[in-house]
Amino acid sequence: MKLRSLFAPALLCCTLAACGGPKQEQNTSAPQTSTVLISDEAQDLHSYARPQEARVRHVSLDLTVDFDRKIMEGTAALDLDVAKDAKQVVLDDKGLVVSQVTDKEGRQLPFAIGKADPILGAPLTVQLGGTQHIVVHYASAPGAAALQWLSPAQTAGKTSPYLFSQGQATLNRTWIPTQDSPGIRQTWDATITVPEELKAVMSAEMLTPDGEESDGGRIFRFKEDKPVAPYLIAIAVGDLAFKKIGPRTGVWTEPSMLEKSAAEFANLETFVSTAESLYGPYRWGRYDLLVLPPSFPFGGMENPRLTFVTPTVLAGDKSLVSLIAHELAHSWSGNLVTNATWNDFWLNEGFTVYFENRIMEAMEGKERAAMLADLGWSDMQTAATDAGGWGAPDSRLHLDLKGRDPDDGMTDIAYEKGAVFLRTIEQAVGRERWDAYLRSYFDRFAFQPQTSAGLLADMRAHLFKGDKALEDKIGLDAWVYQPGLPKNAVHVTSSAFVQVDAAAKAFAGGGSASAIPNQAWSTQQYQRFLNTLPRTLPAPKLAELDIAWKLSSSGNSEIRFAWLMLAIGNRYPPAAASADQFLTSMGRRKFVDPLFKALQAQGPWGMPLAKSIYTKARPGYHSVTATTVDKTLGWNP
Structure with a gap:
């Protein structure tokens, strides 16, 4: 499938062999300006951007973090590559509050926000008027899906608020007005103003490690001179300290x-x-x-x-x-x-x-x-x-x-x-x-x-x-x-699991927990053992295992998760308290959603417990986790 560069020679020609044969080796000591790939496969259905007309090349953020209003407010200045005769640029927007768009001299540029889609958000279209540099004046919404605002009580220190972002896959458009597509790589920099007692870190070179004093708080500056996919722009603000390794x-933490x-x-x-x-x-x-x-x-x-x-x-x-x-x-x-x-x-x-x-x-x-x-x-x-x-x-x-x-x-x-x-x-x-x-x-x-x-x-x-x-x-x-798993698929097997599988079979068949040779087991062996056990074990067998290995209170999250999946699958009531504590103490989706699915699958036994726990836990989850579990449980917030 042939791919082509959009703005040659302003951008590099695409480097796929399909572009006319193998490319020559290039100097990889410095990043190259990336092209936008145009093919059936490279058309991003999750972005409103039309990079064949105009694409974002660089983003410069100047934002103030407002914990009281739970917003970020300021400007995003965008440098563009614009095709000949192009009149506008289309950005991705999901809930941004845009007050105006100007060129770099401050002249107003007409803009319009289109009809919103629940998944994609809305197109933000700016009339360029001949410029290749625009400044979007805006604020994020209090409920911006990429941002989680934590109260002091939700942090380890219990004294200061905390903010962090999670942009993958398409959430950064809720706090950055840009072309939010992984195929449109962009360099970026940022000036972030935070409350005086807090520190900001970002996924870029930190230019001011201690910040700069200002009337509005403390200013931190960052620069990323290598083009990245927009979902990789990330921020955290809180009471943070650093230790060199x-x-x-x-x-940092x-x-x-x-x-x-x-x-x-x-x-x-x-x-x-x-x-x-x-x-x-x-x-x-x-x-x-x-x-x-x-x-x-x-x-x-x-x-x-x-x-x-x-x-x-x-x-x-x-x-x-x-x-x-x-x-x-x-x-x-x-x-x-x-x-x-x-x-x-x-x-x-x-x-x-x-x-x-x-x-x-x-x-x-x-x-x-x-x-x-x-x-x-x-x-x-x-x-x-x-x-x-x-x-x-x-x-x-x-x-x-x-x-x-x-x-x-x-x-x-x-x-x-x-x-x-x-x-x-x-x-x-x-x-x-x-x-x-x-x-x-x-x-x-x-x-x-x-x-x-x-x-x-x-x-x-x-x-x-x-x-x-x-x-x-x-x-x-x-x-x-094609769907399916081809017959030539290489299955790497572990010899260490042979003993584990034998132990699981013996225990399920009536053997005792004390007879299991687990003294030198790794986390992976415990996972294999617990995942292999049948979902038909009687409560006394589960109790024996829990007492012997202290599974309900395990500090190893992978082992704790495997145990709870086993316990819930066997409708083991004593594990309910452990599930409650685990699900309300963290929001990692890998653990949270399967556990709620497991509870839901247990019908009248598990669903009331799932609803009770989720009512308490949901306010502390990031939108990524909450959105997923909402679908799982049919939750209507």
Whole structure:
């Protein structure tokens, strides 16, 4: 499928092999200005932007954070690339309160906000009048979906309010007026004014670490000179402290959580160097973590330079830090090379799960990596069942999300089937050849969007090089475009799980908990054991297990979650208090939504409990989590 550049020579020509053959290797020491890909696959159905007419090249934010009114207010100055004879630019807007739009000299520019769609928001169309620089004067709405405003009581310190954003997939249009499409990469900078006693951090280079005094509070300045997908612009404001870990790594969090967080992530610098040894240099400068309050909806969010992390990974023994391998891997797959549209979400996540596993193999050995991959295989099978089976359209990697929320595609099909596809290619071509290809792939497409068609074209040009028999053996197009799991799928199995499966069978058959040889088990082995047990266990057996392993009070979130799924599946009443405490103490969607689904599935036994817990928990959830659970429970807020 042929792709073309929109504004040549102002923008680089697209780099896919389909653009007229393999491109020449380019200097990857500095970011290139990315093109907008125009093809059937690259048309972003989740944005109103018309980049063939005018596209945003740079965003400059000047905003004041107002905790009293729960808004951000100020300006967004946009630098544009404008096609010849284009008269307007179309931006994405979801609930913004726009007071005026001007050019850089302050002249008023006509603008209009179109009809709103519940998923997409509304188009914000600005008449350019010959300018390529516009300034949008606006405020976010108090209920902006990307922003969560926390009271002091909802923080670890209990003394100061807190704000954080979560932009993926299309939520940043609720606080930034830009073209909110992952295929339209933009550089950006920001000037953020916050209350005097607080600190702001963002997913960019911090130019003023201590802030600057002003009459309105304290000003923090940031700059990101590498083009990023707009969903990766992120902010947090609160009582924040920093601890250095390595020359380019460290941890931000609330002061009372700092030592615990730094200890958990003490190997952060090693993670970065290990990733670099696999697929090339880390290109974003620093790699810091921000450990957020527990309402953060994801395990982690790969915002450049500053990964946002849930405190649910703070197990105290580094047993859950594979999550950091995942978020770090996104610095290549997702941040460096980004899915052009959300239909190809697997290009971000499938590559990242594969890369995460390779990092963990290099750091902790093949058996640990095998356990993670084997658990991922089970998660993939569950996701396929949830999607309607392997014959269902949503079991494909390349999806059709027209008229749907992009979140509908954020399942373990994208994550785990995508990773299995890449492992299958690795086995077919050999690891050495595969690694060489991946490293060159990240170089060729650095700081650019990508489509499934583009990836397959590049594989054919640079990996298979005309070997049609090998291509056909793997079945590239079937993997990406057809539902189902091809028969050649590589299932990595863990030898450590053989003992675990035998123990689960013996326990389910009447064996005692004290006979289980779990003294040296990893988190993954506990997960496998609990996930394998039948949902027909009698209450005395569950009580025996709970007492022996203290599962209802486990501080390891993955083990606690697996236990609660087992207990709820068996309608075990004593676990209700643990479920209540767990679901009201954090908002990580990975745990929250499946637990409410499990309660709902238990009908008259579980549904009243689900409603009781959700009534208490919902006000503390980020909109990402609340929106999902609302659908699950049929909740009408």
